[in-house]
Amino acid sequence: MIDALTLDQLRIFLAVADSGSFTGAGKQLQRVQSAISQSIQTLEVTLGLALFDRREKKPRLTHAGRALVADARRVIAGADMLRGRAESISKGLEAELAIAIGQLLPQDIGMAVLRELQQRFPELPVRLLTGGIAAPERYLRAGTVELAIFPLELTQATDLEAEFLLEVPLVPVVASSHPLATLPGLITRQEISSHVQLVLTDAMTTDDWSRGVVSSVVWRFADMNARMVFLLNGFGWCNMPLHMVAPHLKSGALTRLRLTEQEGFTMQLHAVYQRGRPPGPAGRWVIDRLHAHLAARGN
Known part of the structure; x- marks a missing residue:
């Protein structure tokens, strides 16, 4: 029976728990009270638990109901994140942004841009790699990352695209x-x-x-x-x-x-990527934000 559990049921469960009534949940979700009540009853049957005590005028969460609220919120949050990632990927956003950052990039600039990246693309997974002086280029050539920040002078590579930072x-x-x-x-x-x-x-x-x-x-x-x-x-x-x-x-x-x-x-620090394989929207956004931060600092 647990396979019959739906996200809609969990959303209704949380709406009732947050509003304190079936009527309040109905108004919040723009549904009639009977539909809210029926959904909760179906959820309780599916789980084999009573989620609300209905003996008083307003339904109160049972002990089991209180225990499951946090789990329901995590499931809904995960589903929302999945939906957001799918929508972003369908619009061209990277499924994961992989960056290799050399140690010459000023840490305050790097942290500021990555913090903004997290805020701009909250559902985007990030793979951040560091290493010795030539490690960023190796990661790039191996296809482990699509963007690397390092001085191109270290290896004198001529077959990579580089943007001066x-x-x-x-x-x-x-x-x-x-x-x-x-x-x-x-x-x-x-x-x-x-x-x-x-x-x-x-x-x-x-x-x-x-x-x-x-x-x-x-x-x-x-x-x-x-x-x-x-x-x-x-x-x-x-x-x-x-x-x-x-x-x-x-x-x-x-x-x-x-x-x-x-x-x-x-030494000149560059944003480097493979020729013919420019960064996706998030990678391009990172490069642009690096330019903006460095310009604001006078670099």
């Missing part, structure tokens, strides 16, 4: 307890090359990115956050995104190095 400044920094932090004036290449440099690498390949590498001894990390931990603990120096180290520079935990050769460099 912003220039990310990278600056040379070191823990304030490190010997390099005490050197006066500009630091020469000879002075800095004898100290360990913390460098990003790709754990899946043997091709190491070499831009900005000047030290003769390097420690390589596949994860930006792991490198930050070692940086703060004085293991060596490195070029880090300014937005990531700004709080530590302000607190005094890190010191910005002044080098004779350069005081850092910039």
Whole structure:
């Protein structure tokens, strides 16, 4: 008998429970009271439970009825979400939005856009992947994601479509307890090359990115956050995104190095997708919101 349960019955059950009467539920659902009463009776037979105590003027939820109200709300909410997703997909919205985000994207911008995404497309499932410097491109090429946010310069790929997002400044920094932090004036290449440099690498390949590498001894990390931990603990120096180290520079935990050769460099961050396979409506919306947030911040 439980298979005879319908969403309409559950909606009527909740309407009676919320309004406190069959008449109130009828007005809410624009149905005659007799139809409301009959539906509740059918639901009670189907469940084998009395949901309302009708001995008084207004029906009151029984103990069983009160226990089932929350379950009924979850079922209805799930059905509404299913209907919403189906309608969105039928209109071209992705069944799931899969994005790979590299670690150079400022976290506050990324979180703001993803929060807006959740509000704009509440029924849309999101697959969010992160990883080392080359992981976003691998996810994209494997078809695991349809949109990746990373610097195209890392791999020099020419067969992917890319939209410029912003220039990310990278600056040379070191823990304030490190010997390099005490050197006066500009630091020469000879002075800095004898100290360990913390460098990003790709754990899946043997091709190491070499831009900005000047030290003769390097420690390589596949994860930006792991490198930050070692940086703060004085293991060596490195070029880090300014937005990531700004709080530590302000607190005094890190010191910005002044080098004779350069005081850092910039990397271009892109929204990347496979050629001939542009993002769907939600993916396109994410790119547009990233542009809007970055423009508002002056990037």
